[in-house]
Structures are given as C-alpha cells and as structure tokens.
Amino acid sequence: MLMSDILKEVGRGKRGARDLTYEEARAAATAIINGDASQAQIGAFLMAQRIKMESVDELKAFVDVLRSSAFRSPVSEGLDCAGPYDGRTTTFMATLATAFLLASAGLPVTLHGTAPLPPKWGVTLPDVLREMGVDTTEAPERLASSARSIEYGGVKFVPAEASCPPLGRLRPIREELGLRTILNTAEKLIDYSESPYLVFGVFHNTVFDRMAQLIQRLEYRKALIVQGPQGSEDVYIDRPTRTYRIDGGEAKLHVIDPEAYGLDTPLPSAKDTVWSASDQLQITEQVLRGEAHPAFVNQVMLSGAVRLELAGRVDSVEEGIYTCKALLDSGKPWHLYCHWRVSALAVRC
Structure with a gap:
C-alpha cells in the first residue's frame, strides 16, 4: 500500500x-x-x-x-522503566535513584531516553548523565555494538537514538512539529533489554485502556501503567497514584496511596518550580546518600517497593518498603551509583 x-x-x-x-x-x-x-x-x-x-x-x-530497527540485548529477569522522552520540568525524576535501589536488591533495571523532545522539552535522563560528566550524544557510527549502552551492577542506560538510529533521523521533523506524536508512545516500548517486567508512564488516564491492550499484546510477563508526575513512571508521594496492573492477561485499576504506608509527605518545593539537570542530579545523589528531604526519599522507596513487588522480588509493597529502607540505610545503592558513574565515565572516554 x-x-x-x-x-x-x-x-x-x-x-x-x-x-x-x-x-x-x-x-x-x-x-x-x-x-x-x-x-x-x-x-x-x-x-x-x-x-x-x-x-x-x-x-x-x-x-x-x-x-x-533497534539494537536489543537481553538482560535476564529485568525491569524496563519507560518514562517520558520529552522529560521533566517541574518534578523530581525519582526513577534514576530508584534504579540503583532496585539493582542493589538484585533486580536488573534498564533506563533509556534521548535529548529533550516536544511537547515538554524537559530535562531528560541524558541531560542528567551529562551533569555527571557522561556524554551520551556520540554519533551511532562511533559506538560499537557492545558500547551502545552503559551497564554496570544491574543498572543499564540505553541512549535511544544510538541504539535505534531511525529515532535520530526523525528528530528534526518532530522538533519542527513541536507536538506529541505516535512516536512518543512507541519509542518507549522498544524494550532494549527484552525485559519481562515493565513500568510505563502515561499523562492522561483516558489512555489506560488502550495502553493496557497494547502492552498485553506485547507479551510482558507483568506490567504497571502509571499515571505519575508529568506522565512519568514514578509514583506520587503527596497524593494517590492511579495505575493499571497487567498480570496474567488481565488489566486492573489499582490506586497506590502513600498514606496507606505511612509515607505521604508534602513536597518541599512549589508545583511550578523549574528543575534543572543539576537539580535532578543533586537530589538523586542526596537520596542515595540518605541526605535528601523525606519527601524525595519516601518517593524513591515507594517507587522501588512497587517495582520490587511487580517483579516478584518481594511478596508485598509493605515488604518492599522495609527492603528499600534497609538498603538505603546500608549505603549499598550509593556505593553502586559511585561505581556505575566511574564505569560510565571510563566507557565514554
């Protein structure tokens, strides 16, 4: 045709x-x-x-x-975190700190993203990595297959336009249009590590049914569609989060209420506060060191607990919260982050 x-x-x-x-x-x-x-x-x-x-x-x-059209490399029994490629502007990107928490608990995590895109043009994961000193913008031809992703200790980051070159070729027209398109959804589901588990962020609850049908057809073992802050896969910590849980061919609405776990905490900043990449990195590191505002620590713990339970690593969200708190107190996620950062810098040199 x-x-x-x-x-x-x-x-x-x-x-x-x-x-x-x-x-x-x-x-x-x-x-x-x-x-x-x-x-x-x-x-x-x-x-x-x-x-x-x-x-x-x-x-x-x-x-x-x-x-x-993408370079995909399996990671056994891992979790894919599919957040918005158009980034974050006014909310904390909890998923980065959560990744190191989950990996410390033995759950491999894959993150992916690109430089900012419309419609939000927000801060993206590559922006935050650049603040670390890690450049993820090399041309695809400079990246050998084994170096397309940054991977250490169970945390993998995939620069999407290097691992799926058509996304890079389509960037100029997407930037000119300046609007959300079908690519904003499809690019998040490339599943670079062929993961059995998925957390997927959406902005509007009107797409829950449609996305549940799509994800069921993509045959993940279990998935959670999250209406998180700014369309992300993170849970809220100051109010309930609407989610759709997909398990065994069924999709069910599930509301995650931080108050039910004693974690509901007012955020320290105003809702219209603009977050820079530097801000995102600073709070991420403070969370992993145990020095951040309780709201951000609790948001990472609850996000981590929900994902551990989804992947069957704990029997309940409550058990997941205890597990996450013990790990943060131990300093293990912080040490993993430090080694991952050194490894990432060595790969990109």
Whole structure:
C-alpha cells in the first residue's frame, strides 16, 4: 500500500478518518522509519494520527517496526522503566535513584531516553548523565555494538537514538512539529533489554485502556501503567497514584496511596518550580546518600517497593518498603551509583 493511499485513509478529518489495520499501519511505519516516505508525508501522517488518535493496531505496528530497527540485548529477569522522552520540568525524576535501589536488591533495571523532545522539552535522563560528566550524544557510527549502552551492577542506560538510529533521523521533523506524536508512545516500548517486567508512564488516564491492550499484546510477563508526575513512571508521594496492573492477561485499576504506608509527605518545593539537570542530579545523589528531604526519599522507596513487588522480588509493597529502607540505610545503592558513574565515565572516554 502506497503512503499516499494510507494518507487518504487517516487524513479525512476527525469524523471521516478510519483506523488502519495492523498490516496497513506496519506499511506506514516501515516507510517512515526506513526513510522511504517524504518529509511532507511523514509530517502529514503524524498530524493526521494525532487528530484521529492512534489505535492499538497502529501503535503496535510502530513498536514492532522500531524494535526491528533497534539494537536489543537481553538482560535476564529485568525491569524496563519507560518514562517520558520529552522529560521533566517541574518534578523530581525519582526513577534514576530508584534504579540503583532496585539493582542493589538484585533486580536488573534498564533506563533509556534521548535529548529533550516536544511537547515538554524537559530535562531528560541524558541531560542528567551529562551533569555527571557522561556524554551520551556520540554519533551511532562511533559506538560499537557492545558500547551502545552503559551497564554496570544491574543498572543499564540505553541512549535511544544510538541504539535505534531511525529515532535520530526523525528528530528534526518532530522538533519542527513541536507536538506529541505516535512516536512518543512507541519509542518507549522498544524494550532494549527484552525485559519481562515493565513500568510505563502515561499523562492522561483516558489512555489506560488502550495502553493496557497494547502492552498485553506485547507479551510482558507483568506490567504497571502509571499515571505519575508529568506522565512519568514514578509514583506520587503527596497524593494517590492511579495505575493499571497487567498480570496474567488481565488489566486492573489499582490506586497506590502513600498514606496507606505511612509515607505521604508534602513536597518541599512549589508545583511550578523549574528543575534543572543539576537539580535532578543533586537530589538523586542526596537520596542515595540518605541526605535528601523525606519527601524525595519516601518517593524513591515507594517507587522501588512497587517495582520490587511487580517483579516478584518481594511478596508485598509493605515488604518492599522495609527492603528499600534497609538498603538505603546500608549505603549499598550509593556505593553502586559511585561505581556505575566511574564505569560510565571510563566507557565514554
């Protein structure tokens, strides 16, 4: 099916457009991701999909084609943390500190991301790594397959545009559009470590059902869709967090309330406070050293406990909280972070 024919189907406006079949969507995704579609066609398709709203078949087609274009390396029994590639602007990125906590508990974690993208243009994981002195922006041709990711002690970071080059090629048109597109969802599900467990952040609860159907079809063993701060996979610490838990082919709404675990804590900063990459790194390190405001420590502990329970490493969230607190008190996550940072700097030299 030609791209021009596909555009006729999705570009008839809110009422006239129809969802593509999986095969049609895969043809469109292949043309876009392989560079066979023109810039005008790519822009038209992305805008038409935004107006129509993507179906599960269309999303899965884009995920499948991106996966086929990516360098993926399995990590046994690990957890994939799929946060927003457009970053964070006014909230703490708890998932980075949580990764070192989880790895200290024996659960391998994969993080991934790119330089900031629209619509938020927020601080992303590569921005924070750059604050550490770790450059993740090398051109893909300079990265040998074994060095596409930074991995040490159970924490793996994947620079997405190096490990899935089509994402880099599509960046200019996404920046020009300045809007959320189907790629904002699909890129987070490439699953670079072929993980059996997933935590996936969403911004609006209206997408819960659709994302649950998609993730069920992607055949993760267990997954948690989280309506976290700024569409992230982190849980709130000052109010309940809505989640969808996917387990055994079923998806169920589950609300995680920090008050139920005695962890609800007011945040120390105003909601409109802008976080820089330096701020993110500073608080991450303070949490791992046990020196941060209790709200941030508790947010990391609760996020960690929920993820440990999801992956079957503890029998309950309560047990997970005790486990996370003991680990933080021991200093093990901080020491792992220090060694990981040294390893990452050595890899990039």
